Amino acid sequence: MxxxxxxxxxxxxGGVRAVDAVSFEVNQGEVYTIIGPNGAGKTTIFNLxxxxxxxxxxxxxxxxxxxxxxxxxxxAQLGIARTFQNIELFEHATVLQNLLIGRHRxxxxxxxxxxxxxxxxxxxxxxxREAVEKVIDFLELAHYRDGLVAGLPYGVRKVIELGRAxxxxxxxxxxxxxxxxxxxxxxxxMAFWIEDIQKELGITVLMVEHDMNLVSRVSDRVLALNxxxxxxxxxxxxxxxxxxxxxxxxxxxx
Amino acid sequence: MRFIFKTxxxxxxxxxxxxxxxxxxGLLGVVLVAAPFVLSEYVIxxxxxxxxxxxxxxxxxxxxGFTGQISLGHAAxxxxxxxxxxxxxxxxxxxxxxLPSAALLSAAAGxxxxxxxxxxxxxxxxxxxxxxxxxxxxxxTRWEGLTGGNGGKHVKPAELFGFTxxxxxxxxxxxxxxxxxxxxxxxxxxxxxxxxxxxAIRDSEISASCxxxxxxKYKTMSFALSAALTGVGGALYAHKxxxxxPEQFTLLASIELVTIVIIGGIGSLHGAVFGAAxxxxxxxxxxxxxxxxxxxxxxxxxxxxxxxxxxxxxxxIFEPMGIYGRWLKVRTWFELFPFYRQGxxxxxxxxxxxxxxx
Ligand SMILES: Nc1ncnc2c1ncn2[C@@H]1O[C@H](COP(=O)(O)OP(=O)(O)OP(=O)(O)O)[C@@H](O)[C@H]1O
Ligand SMILES: [Mg+2]
Numbered sequence: 001m002x003x004x005x006x007x008x009x010x011x012x013x014g015g016v017r018a019v020d021a022v023s024f025e026v027n028q029g030e031v032y033t034i035i036g037p038n039g040a041g042k043t044t045i046f047n048l049x050x051x052x053x054x055x056x057x058x059x060x061x062x063x064x065x066x067x068x069x070x071x072x073x074x075x076a077q078l079g080i081a082r083t084f085q086n087i088e089l090f091e092h093a094t095v096l097q098n099l100l101i102g103r104h105r106x107x108x109x110x111x112x113x114x115x116x117x118x119x120x121x122x123x124x125x126x127x128x129r130e131a132v133e134k135v136i137d138f139l140e141l142a143h144y145r146d147g148l149v150a151g152l153p154y155g156v157r158k159v160i161e162l163g164r165a166x167x168x169x170x171x172x173x174x175x176x177x178x179x180x181x182x183x184x185x186x187x188x189x190m191a192f193w194i195e196d197i198q199k200e201l202g203i204t205v206l207m208v209e210h211d212m213n214l215v216s217r218v219s220d221r222v223l224a225l226n227x228x229x230x231x232x233x234x235x236x237x238x239x240x241x242x243x244x245x246x247x248x249x250x251x252x253x254x
Numbered sequence: 255m256r257f258i259f260k261t262x263x264x265x266x267x268x269x270x271x272x273x274x275x276x277x278x279x280g281l282l283g284v285v286l287v288a289a290p291f292v293l294s295e296y297v298i299x300x301x302x303x304x305x306x307x308x309x310x311x312x313x314x315x316x317x318x319g320f321t322g323q324i325s326l327g328h329a330a331x332x333x334x335x336x337x338x339x340x341x342x343x344x345x346x347x348x349x350x351x352x353l354p355s356a357a358l359l360s361a362a363a364g365x366x367x368x369x370x371x372x373x374x375x376x377x378x379x380x381x382x383x384x385x386x387x388x389x390x391x392x393x394x395t396r397w398e399g400l401t402g403g404n405g406g407k408h409v410k411p412a413e414l415f416g417f418t419x420x421x422x423x424x425x426x427x428x429x430x431x432x433x434x435x436x437x438x439x440x441x442x443x444x445x446x447x448x449x450x451x452x453x454a455i456r457d458s459e460i461s462a463s464c465x466x467x468x469x470x471k472y473k474t475m476s477f478a479l480s481a482a483l484t485g486v487g488g489a490l491y492a493h494k495x496x497x498x499x500p501e502q503f504t505l506l507a508s509i510e511l512v513t514i515v516i517i518g519g520i521g522s523l524h525g526a527v528f529g530a531a532x533x534x535x536x537x538x539x540x541x542x543x544x545x546x547x548x549x550x551x552x553x554x555x556x557x558x559x560x561x562x563x564x565x566x567x568x569x570x571i572f573e574p575m576g577i578y579g580r581w582l583k584v585r586t587w588f589e590l591f592p593f594y595r596q597g598x599x600x601x602x603x604x605x606x607x608x609x610x611x612x
């Protein structure tokens with residue numbers, strides 16, 4: 001049984017075949033990266049995995065379970081967390097509150113208990129905070145803990161979003177362009193964190209990324225995509241030197 | 255300005271954040287308990303309304319301010335609560351049966367209207383809730399055998415364990431305790447996972463769902479809770495005015511209820527109370543002001559509706575955070591004097607978002 005597998009995945013928007021018969025497999029514990037020029041369909045694959053769009057063909061299997069047809073919130077509850085290319089945080093809440101929402105799938109109390117804030121709720125809340133505090137330490141966010149997200153710089157928000165995904169304690173983490181909009185220092189830091197997430201926390205990472213330095217540094221395997229189709233698969237070096245990949249990037253840049 | 259150094263997770267989930275809060279809320283409690291013994295009958299009677307509208311305001315705030323769903327039909331839940339209470343009490347039920355029934359039946363109505371809310375957003379949801387209000391109003395008018403139709407229905411004072419709430423003071427304490435109870439319930443919810451899920455839905459549905467929040471379940475829950483609180487408000491309202499008829503639960507009444515949360519301040523429980531007090535005090539101010547206006551202006555029919563409308567628009571444009579937002583600014587001004595600077599509360603630059611799913 002494979003850890004995470006996508007088979008023959010496809011979807012069209014109008015006439016555009018955004019994702020076309022894409023198949024790949026992610027092994028437990030690895031960092032697997034999808035690359036490809038703009039509009040290749042990378043984010044769409046994430047949206048299909050998250051069941052935000054119904055796939056028109058193909059299956060998605062996670063730990064032996066087929067995801068197709070489930071409600072979107074079930075994906076998170078099964079242990080898949082994601083970040084967004086353009087940051088989707090809860091803007092009018094504090095950093096702490098954002099991370100606490102990440103704990104939602106570990107909720108153990110009922111509405112009635114919460115209305116009275118019974119001791120069980122108090123205990124659960126303290127446990128949630130302890131878990132969130134670990135993430136805050138891990139990503140060094142202590143400085144921003146009680147600040148409203150709306151006022152924070154882009155780079156910090158990117159890290160907060162990563163933290164919110166980690167707070168769910170996922171087994172599979174989807175990162176959509178973790179380095180986009182970051183300066184070289186921040187990108188370097190992000191690379192360290194991705195390595196730590198893989199090695200220290202033992203979380204499997206499926207990532208979309210443009211920065212080839214970052215890709216070669218952290219990925220175990222890479223999938224190259226162009227116009228919705230997979231064109232190459234292998235180690236970072238193999239994929240980077242693959243003629244179809246070079247062709248796709250050169251063709252897309254003019 | 256006060257900085258709180260946190261040394262313990264418990265500090266975050268405390269009811270009162272620091273000793274100052276305990277003092278001020280304690281003082282407020284003493285004032286509220288002493289109030290009916292020093293104030294005139296007329297003022298107490300107005301305080302009844304402030305309490306009732308606060309409870310309704312809490313309900314609407316939960317839905318609009320914390321879950322981000324709009325409703326232009328809350329007068330319908332007010333009606334369900336009021337008529338349930340009137341009918342059950344008429345049938346000889348004590349308050350401890352009739353009041354929870356009013357809440358439950360309103361919650362059921364809330365779930366019914368919550369179902370279209372799963373598919374609708376913004377203006378479309380507003381129209382759906384508005385239609386719901388019209389339907390409920392129509393049912394009440396037509397179902398004469400049960401509701402008395404346009405003839406209305408008389409309501410006797412509430413009764414609980416042999417005690418009758420027929421004096422201003424006793425009814426005041428009934429209203430006040432229910433207000434405090436609903437407020438505490440909401441505070442508790444807002445510091446627990448359910449409340450956080452509501453806020454998550456308000457800020458970004460797609461993110462909430464990717465964090466495992468079941469949108470359908472929590473939106474329906476928010477509608478049900480909001481309607482239940484409004485139903486409790488409706489039950490008290492029925493006892494307060496002792497006579498209910500369909501024209502008290504029209505679309506205009508719904509808009510008045512929305513005014514509470516918008517003028518009070520979206521997204522704060524204080525705001526609900528401020529808003530409730532505001533819409534009770536405003537008509538009095540208008541009627542006093544009328545004496546000083548030229549006879550032509552004073553005679554305008556619907557002057558009150560005009561003032562309400564203008565204020566609503568003015569608040570939306572100039573003070574979207576409502577009275578509570580204004581109060582925060584004034585408080586900060588005092589705390590920081592003389593360092594307050596203009597534009598301190600201006601929204602930070604927000605990042606561009608693309609239309610498609612990110
Ligand atoms: N909701 C949608 N409706 C219509 N077309 C869409 C939608 N989402 C994506 N597309 C189209 O699908 C194609 C792939 O888009 P996608 O966002 O997956 O690209 P991407 O590989 O993530 O690119 P980028 O590097 O710019 O993020 C594009 O042509 C895009 O216009
Ligand atoms: Mg993308």
